[in-house]
Amino acid sequence: MEKISPRLGGGEILFRMVLFTICALIFLMVAYPLYFIIIASVSDSTLVSTGKVLLFPKGTSLFGYGEIFKDERIWTGYRNTLFYTSVGTLVNLLFTLPAAYVLSRKEFKARKYIMFAFVFTMFFNGGLIPTYLLMKDLHLTNTPWVFIVPFSVNVFYLIIARTFFESTLPPELYEAAAIDGCSHFVYFVKVALPLSKALISVIGLYYLVGHWNDFFTALIYIRDNELKPLQIILRDILLSNQVFASGAGTGGDSGGYAQKYADQIKYGVIIVSTLPILVLYPFLQKYFEKGVMIGSIKG
Secondary structure, eight states: OOOOOOOOOHHHHHHHHHHHHHHHHHHHHHHHHHHHHHHHTTSOHHHHHTTOOSSSOOSOOOHHHHHHHHOHHHHHHHHHHHHHHHHHHHHHHHHHHHHHHHHHOTTOTTHHHHHHHHHHHHHOOOOHHHHHHHHHHTTOTTSGGGGTGGGSOOHHHHHHHHHHHHHHSOHHHHHHHHHTTOOHHHHIIIIITGGGHHHHHHHHHHHHHHHHHOOHHHHHHOOOGGGOOHHHHHHHHHHHTOOSTTOTTSSHHHHHHHHHTHHHHHHHHHHHHHHHHHHHHHHHHHHHHHTTTTTOOOO
8 A cells, every 4th residue: 555645734844944044054053164174174274364255265275284294293292192082982981881780780789889979070070280200109290191090980970881881781680690690790791791782882082082182181190102192193283384394484495485375274284183083983873863862861
């Protein structure tokens, strides 16, 4: 039998047209700035600064990208950031997920006190100077581990994961596994984690983006140029308008040459720093759709 689609009334058609128009405008407001950065990164800086580049690139040149990728500091920063991001995210998940599972178990009597200790740190801390002195006494300053060890657990994500385990995994599931002789550790690894792919993907991406964008940690604790992440190096390029490690753009002909393509370099730096995250997000989008209500209280 053929399905007969219901006829839409005039009010419904008008509503859909208005809704489509609003969604299209919101999409343009979000997408155009990114599009403009892309076309500005390959357009003549003079035309960009005078407002003549709006929809299509003009005076197309890849000089900015060429100079950015010639700078050895960029590759050093990418190497460091990839290490801090991958290892840091792995450590975050290794600490956050087991802690959230343990704190979600109602039979664990001390969970309220431990959870209070975690939450307390969200509202109160020693401040920047005491924290710096602590990192110095722990010999973490000017080492790669200052990006990883002190930030092993984000309390907000811990609360989300704990709520997910409490509300999504029914108690009967563990009771059935316990009858078969399953311990909490085996249950967590073989049952809880496979059922928590959306949680792991969402929290993992949040941790990953946090590590990728982190520059304040390096600004405070890192002095060695070989340990600086990509964000600090890109910040230095933007502030000093230099693209050569030897100091191009600081005077003479080379300075004028770099200044001529200043906007290309600045917008190119933005693309270089955000492209990996933009490429990764579509592969995790399906988990965001499933996990949009992760941690919410269901009733």
